[in-house]
Amino acid sequence: MKVENKVMPNEKQMEEFLEEGHDEPIFMVNLLKFKDRAEYPDKRESNLSGKEAFAIYSKEVVGHLEKVGGKPIFGSEVTRLMLGEVEDLWDQVAIAMYPNRKAMLKMISDPDYIKSAQHQSGRLAGQLNIETKIRNND
Numbered sequence: 001m002k003v004e005n006k007v008m009p010n011e012k013q014m015e016e017f018l019e020e021g022h023d024e025p026i027f028m029v030n031l032l033k034f035k036d037r038a039e040y041p042d043k044r045e046s047n048l049s050g051k052e053a054f055a056i057y058s059k060e061v062v063g064h065l066e067k068v069g070g071k072p073i074f075g076s077e078v079t080r081l082m083l084g085e086v087e088d089l090w091d092q093v094a095i096a097m098y099p100n101r102k103a104m105l106k107m108i109s110d111p112d113y114i115k116s117a118q119h120q121s122g123r124l125a126g127q128l129n130i131e132t133k134i135r136n137n138d
Helices: 011-017 050-067 101-109 111-121
Strands: 026-034 071-077 092-098 124-132
Touching: 026 050, 026 101, 050 071, 050 092, 050 101, 050 111, 050 124, 092 101, 101 111
Parallel strands: none
Antiparallel strands: 026 092, 026 124, 071 092
8 A cells, every 4th residue: 555645635636525415524534744844835934843833723723613614523643553554654643524525625715724724734744634424324
């Protein structure tokens, strides 16, 4: 299994995300790998680590999630790999619930969120975002 951290979705992933007919709640599992030093798109000077910049982002994102009916579910530092092998372990894991994909799209398109996201883009060396859903026992 090939594992490749990214910061932005590729074209196919975005097309699939925008497909119609996905109105059930989603739980986005985020596996996060931080940069040693935060680097901001506007090239501002910063002494923040990637982890410190993420802490700013994570505090702000709670309000953005609430605006679209979502909420944070879980967040924690990764301490070790119990099973399997990866070349480089992630630093943190976070799970957020969104009422549906449209709510997530609304949040990430909001100008206030985009302002907060400057702390996100500057902090990450890469991440995996895994969309999950609760399935009925049909």
